Amino acid sequence: DTAVSQTPKYLVTQMGNDKSIKCEQNLGHDTMYWYKQDSKKFLKIMFSYNNKELIINETVPNRFSPKSPDKAHLNLHINSLELGDSAVYFCASSQGAWIPNTGELFFGEGSRLTVL
């Protein structure tokens, strides 16, 4: 069983389209994240949810809308895709973001988005 699974692994789409990425974790963790990794490998936090509640919303365009139907799922919807959105998007989970001495992230395999 994959601990953190995200789909699809690859998306190739045209500018202006809308796309979604889904993520599920079976670890029983309370906190889930979306990170964006650009071509230079920089892994940047986008959103974090703790037990379905948004706790971190970094400076991300409004075109990105996360949704957490329950604590095991965190989806990402992107409207009006732009060339600069091309990146690998990683979903991750951790035991709980309120615990200061923890923070081990378990990552999904990543979703590579290419906007043409």
Added chain:
Amino acid sequence: QKEVEQNSGPLSVPEGAIASLNCTYSDRGSQSFFWYRQYSGKSPELIMSIYSNGDKEDGRFTAQLNKASQYVSLLIRDSQPSDSATYLCAVNEASGGSYIPTFGRGTSLIVHP
């Protein structure tokens, strides 16, 4: 702005040597520190975590933390070609009651036979 800094490399070492990877961070309130390894085309995986000043050893890996200098490092002894990867430093930074891992830009390590 809170930052985690790493030298992007690449750091090239011969097989069997010690690879030394360094990371500095700006948030003095940070309490947890992590090293992740990421192979090309794969997701990051945790290799070391450290929470208190000093050294922590796990097999060929040693993490070193100096909170006064805001510095964390990773030593890899007896480097192997299979250690060639990007190493990401992550620091738990407090943000509104939550602790969010913030990553450095990673150091590319190449171990040549």
